[in-house]
Amino acid sequence: MNKNAVYVLEQPKHSIVSIVLVNSEKLPLSPICHKNIDLLREFSDIFFVFSDKFNNREVNIPKFSNLYGACSYLCGDSTRIGFPIFTAISYCSNVFEKHYAYMITDTDKLGKVDKLEDKKKLLQEIALSGNDSPIFKIDRLGPEELGSIYLTESYADEEDNSEKDNVGIISSLLNFWKKRRKNKEADNIRLWSTHNSSSPILYIKSGTIKNLLNDYETEWFKDYLSSFVEEDLTYIFASYIKKLGLKNIDQSILEINIKGFNNGK
Amino acid sequence: MENNCYKQRGNNDKYPLEVLTWKLGEDVPDWLSDLAKIGAMDANTNKVSLETRNTNQGGYELLDSSGQGILLKTKNKTDLICKDTKKSAGGLFVLSLVQFNLIYDGRQDN
Numbered sequence: 001m002n003k004n005a006v007y008v009l010e011q012p013k014h015s016i017v018s019i020v021l022v023n024s025e026k027l028p029l030s031p032i033c034h035k036n037i038d039l040l041r042e043f044s045d046i047f048f049v050f051s052d053k054f055n056n057r058e059v060n061i062p063k064f065s066n067l068y069g070a071c072s073y074l075c076g077d078s079t080r081i082g083f084p085i086f087t088a089i090s091y092c093s094n095v096f097e098k099h100y101a102y103m104i105t106d107t108d109k110l111g112k113v114d115k116l117e118d119k120k121k122l123l124q125e126i127a128l129s130g131n132d133s134p135i136f137k138i139d140r141l142g143p144e145e146l147g148s149i150y151l152t153e154s155y156a157d158e159e160d161n162s163e164k165d166n167v168g169i170i171s172s173l174l175n176f177w178k179k180r181r182k183n184k185e186a187d188n189i190r191l192w193s194t195h196n197s198s199s200p201i202l203y204i205k206s207g208t209i210k211n212l213l214n215d216y217e218t219e220w221f222k223d224y225l226s227s228f229v230e231e232d233l234t235y236i237f238a239s240y241i242k243k244l245g246l247k248n249i250d251q252s253i254l255e256i257n258i259k260g261f262n263n264g265k
Numbered sequence: 266m267e268n269n270c271y272k273q274r275g276n277n278d279k280y281p282l283e284v285l286t287w288k289l290g291e292d293v294p295d296w297l298s299d300l301a302k303i304g305a306m307d308a309n310t311n312k313v314s315l316e317t318r319n320t321n322q323g324g325y326e327l328l329d330s331s332g333q334g335i336l337l338k339t340k341n342k343t344d345l346i347c348k349d350t351k352k353s354a355g356g357l358f359v360l361s362l363v364q365f366n367l368i369y370d371g372r373q374d375n
Contacts, residue, residue, distance in 0.1 A: 005275030006367065074275065087367070094363050095277070217363075 001061065003052070003077035004084065006091045012071050016044035016127050017099040019088050021081060021106035022054055022064070023231050033111035037068050040116075043124055044103065045071040045096075049088050051231065053079045082225030082236045090216055093209050101127035102204045103253075106233060109200035115254050122256065126203065134248045135203040135256060138195050138238045149190045191227045195238035199252040202237050211244060270350060271369040280368055281349035281356065288345050288374075289317070289325065296348050300357070301336050302328040345372075 001007070018040045024033065040046060048070050050061055065073040072091070076084030085104070092099055103123070110116075126135070204212075215221040228236045241248055249256070272283050287297050293313050304316035316332070317325045324339035327346070337346060339359050347365070349356030365372060 002274055002370075005273075005370075006277065007275040008277040008279070011279060090363070091367050094361070095367055 001075060003075055004087060006072055006074045006087070006095075007062065007065075008072045009066060010071050012045040012092075012096050012098050014043060014045045015098070015100045016103060016123065017047055017071075017092050017096070017101075018044040018103045018105065019047045019049060019085065019092070020110070021049045021051070021085060021231075021233060023051065023081075024107040024111065027059060029107055030111040032114060033107050036110045036113055036116050037107075039120065040103070041069045043120060045099070047071060047088050047092065048073040049081070049084045050075040051079050051081045051084065052076050053231075079231070080226050080228065081231055081233065082228050085233060085236070086213075086216060086225065089209060090213055093206065093213060100206050102202075102206065102209055104202040104204070104233060104237065105200055106231075113200050113254065119254055123203070123253065126253075127205075131249070132205050132207050134205075134208055134237075134241055134246060135199075135251065135253045136197050136238065136241065136248050137199045137250050137252050138197050138242060138248055140195055141193065145196075146194075149193060188223060188227045189229055190235075192224055192239050192243065193228060193235050195235070195242045196232075197234040197238040199234070199254075201253050202233070203253040208246060211246065212240065269371065271365075271371045273368060274370045275368075277368060281347075281351060283350040284347040284369065285350060286345045286347050286365070286372065289342055297346060297357075300330055300355075302330055302332045 020037065020040075024030070028034070029037070037046065046068065048061075048065050048068070050059075050073070052075070054075070061073060061075055072088075074084055074088060074091075076087075089102065089104075092102065101123075215224075224240070225236070270283055270285060273280065276282075285294065285296060287294055293301075293315055298313050298315070302316045303313045306313045316328055318328065319325050320338065322340060324341050324344065326338045327336045328334070329336040337357055337359055339346075341361060343362055345360050345362065345365050347358050347360055349358075360368070362372075362374065
């Protein structure tokens with residue numbers, strides 16, 4: 001299996017796609033997550049995304065994807081999960097060209113959602129509605145969390161301590177260069193992590209997805225994605241939606257009311 | 266004329282496993298010049314150019330060899346004409362560069 005390559009098990013047949021990051025610490029999946037994936041499969045095409053970390057465990061990814069009736073899967077080549085997630089989004093948008101709405105979530109969060117069945121009809125109706133705003137409750141990170149980002153000492157210092165035995169001019173220069181490089185990399189970590197979300201699912205329409213993909217192949221966007229080190233997608237999307245200045249419906253899709261989404265009627 | 270062959274990165278049975286490609290401005294390969302209407306030929310190099318017709322949407326059309334029908338229509342000037350290597354006749358289709366780079370390995374031009 002090639003990394004960062006999409007494998008299509010069956011062509012999409014729904015107007016909604018559910019992009020699900022498999023990030024559970026333990027497998028098999030919890031009964032709630034298992035049930036929710038089966039439910040999503042009833043009305044959406046499932047696209048599983050695996051990080052490189054996951055691939056190192058003894059999991060047969062094609063079998064897992066087949067058994068859960070996924071339409072596609074891909075495994076990233078790094079633990080920075082933003083890359084495979086955006087590859088999946090781009091593939092759906094540019095190659096499948098079929099879906100009106102995208103739901104982006106992970107198995108960890110799906111394991112904690114207990115009201116999904118009640119929202120099945122709503123999720124389908126919003127896909128066909130005139131609403132274009134992402135449905136995602138976005139919260140500004142508090143001073144403590146921001147502090148933990150800008151006050152964090154670079155990990156380079158810790159690693160450099162282990163290298164203090166090296167002596168000589170060449171070693172010193174090499175260490176200096178390594179330290180500069182590490183500091184530069186460290187400077188990027190969580191640089192754009194300004195917002196988060198308590199919503200377990202990001203619900204977003206295809207028109208807005210095109211906005212998210214505008215910078216997809218730029219160097220800046222690669223920097224952006226590589227700066228998110230946590231395995232939690234909500235930081236990436238909440239911060240990006242705010243950065244783009246997109247108007248969002250500031251509620252979880254699980255708490256939203258059907259009123260107002262039925263083509264304005 | 267030598268052409269690079271590109272294989273799928275992953276697998277999507279809607280598309281051929283292996284394709285040849287051509288982009289506007291590149292030397293025209295035989296597999297395409299056999300099917301499309303030729304506009305001109307350089308007597309010294311034997312290189313051909315194809316007759317193209319711009320579309321209102323920013324792409325172009327290639328005419329078939331008879332010049333009567335449309336062989337292929339692109340959405341952009343940068344789109345790639347692809348040919349399924351397993352099909353001796355036909356098997357032509359159009360992909361944008363973004364689509365191509367998601368499905369196939371190798372070609373990085375943007």
